[in-house]
Amino acid sequence: MRRSLLVPVLVLSGCATPPRPLPQAPAPVVAAPAASQAAVPAAQPSIAPPTASGDMIFDAWASEFQGRALAAGVDPDVLRREMAGLSPDPRVAALDSRQPEFSKPIGDYLRGVVTADRQTIGQRRAASVAEFGAIEQRFGVPREILLGVWALESGFGSLQGDNDVLRSLATLAAQGRRRAWAEGEMIAALKIIQSGEHPRARLKGSWAGAMGQTQFIPTTFLSTAVDQDGDGRRDIWGSAPDALASAANLLAKAGWARGQSWAREVTVPAGFDFSLTEGPQETPDWWAQKGVRRADGQVWSAADATAKAQFIAPAGAGGPLFLVFPNHFAIRQYNNSIAYALGVGLLADRIGGAPPLSRPWPAETPLALVDRMTAQRALAALGFDPGAPDGVVGMGTRKALREWQKARGLTADGYLSPDMVRRLKAEADAKPATAP
Known part of the structure; x- marks a missing residue:
């Protein structure tokens, strides 16, 4: 699981995550594994760095970090050498x-991800990696999904990043905004070096610390x-079988269900209650009672019929609509983004x-x-909490917007369009100021 930074996409984020590398970049942002979020041990006596950077x-x-690294089990000689x-x-x-000035619409993003060229390359790679059968049998993740991950993460291995991961993580840690996360990843990188499995020169990756063909952060590698x-x-740098099996292992650990779909495009009837968007997780039969049908007219498989879908x-409401299954959320363990998971899944389908x-x-x-911040402030002023602006x-933000839309008799799909921004701003501006 890596932290990479996708081109920002409107209505894509499931939660705030550390940035992802620009694949072609997040987040990473697959969400970080629990190990990367663990508290960093309290400071211990440090060893003075042999040289100073001048910053x-x-x-x-760096001086303070060394004590924490020693307490976490990093060998003093390794620490001294690498620092x-x-x-x-x-x-x-x-x-x-x-922070990007504009957010890229999800449709634009997906048109750039799910391309005929990637489909052709993916189909060629599906036939050229002999280990796919063994990987599928071992982990239960279809090769098409792994090809989708491979494509988005590194262009099928061609765009892995050439940053010194240790230096990148040290820079992020020193800045302080994500210090605990970055220090945890840096300690993991030092332990990879200490183990002898790979030297520092091999730990190349994105500016945010993601490595190899499947862009794993160091804790996830370990x-x-x-x-x-x-x-x-x-x-995961030089061996496609290792990289793909590692991605399959990540998805399997995230709960990938053998034989189930990741999502299906659906249609809804006129008057459908869009406030159900991103809400209940129920079986396809439950959704059918609300008028939701597969867009291809096919019946649900036995595995899908009993699964809970959202x-x-x-x-x-004017774009493609989906029922997403637990496997969709397994993909989002790689990067907690609706857009990313749709990109992987739709490319895999093609x-x-x-x-x-x-x-x-x-x-x-x-x-x-x-405009995005204006909408968030307006929602808060009108009594609908979107979180920090x-x-x-x-x-x-999407939940608050759906609640506001439903209260105003609008289609409650949670989609922030320019028209919604204008409506929100006008209503917030017209609201009488409250007395102090």
């Missing part, structure tokens, strides 16, 4: 602090990476020979950061 903030952090000459990477600092080709080491409308969606993605207008249209 007082970075050097002060020698370590300095912050200004490119990482700039990327971490950058807990989840697999030696599929049997050469005695887990090589209804989503990622581009609003690689497997499925036709395009029956309803095309609508034309959408990118929303500026100020950070410009990220995540679960909290």
Whole structure:
């Protein structure tokens, strides 16, 4: 599971996550595994760094970090060697602090992800990796899904990133915004080096610390990476079988259900209650009672018929609609983003020979950061809590918007369009100020 940074997409975030590398970039952002969120041990006596970077903030952090690394089991000689000459990477600092001015509409993002070229390459790779059968049998994850992950994470292994992961993580830790996470990942990277499995020179990846063909952060490498080709080491950089099996292991650990769909495109009747979007998880039969039908007219498989599915409308009521199954949420353990999971799944479907969606993605207008924050502030002022006004249209914002839309007799799909921004701002501006 990695932390990579997808081009920001409106109505895609499930929750705030550390950034992802630009695949082609998050988050990472597959959500980080529990190990990466663990509390960093209390500071212990440190060993003085042999050299200083000249950056007082970075050097002060480095001196304190060494005690925590020693307490976490990093060998003093390894720590001394790898910290020698370590300095912050200004490119990482700039990327971490950058907030995009415009959010890319989900339809635009998916049109760029699910392409004919990727479909063709995926189908060719499906036939060229001999270990796919063994990986599927071992972990239960279809090769098409793994090809979708491989494509989005690194362009089928061609875009892995060339940053020194240790330096990138040190830069993020010293900045302080995500210190506990970055230090945990840095300690994991040091333990990979200490184990002798890979030298530091091999730990190359994204500016946010994700590594290899399947962009694993170091804690996930330690807990989840697999030696599929049997050469005695887990090589997610140079071995496609190892990288793909490692991704399959991650998805299996996240709860991938053998034989179940990840999602199905559906249709709904006129007057459908869109406030059910991202709400209950019920069987297809329950949804059928609400008028929800498969868009292809087929019946549900036995495995899907008993599974709990959630209804989503990622581009609003006017775009493609889906029932998503537990496997959709397993994909989101890789990157907790609706857009990412749809990208992986829809590309996998096309690689497997499925036709395009029956309803095309609508034309959408990118929303500026100020518009997204204006909408969030307006929702809060009107009594609908979207969370912090950070410009990220995540679960909290979509939920608050659906509640406001339903209260105003609008289609409650939670989709933040320019028209919704204008309506919210006008209503909030017209609201009488409350006395102090």
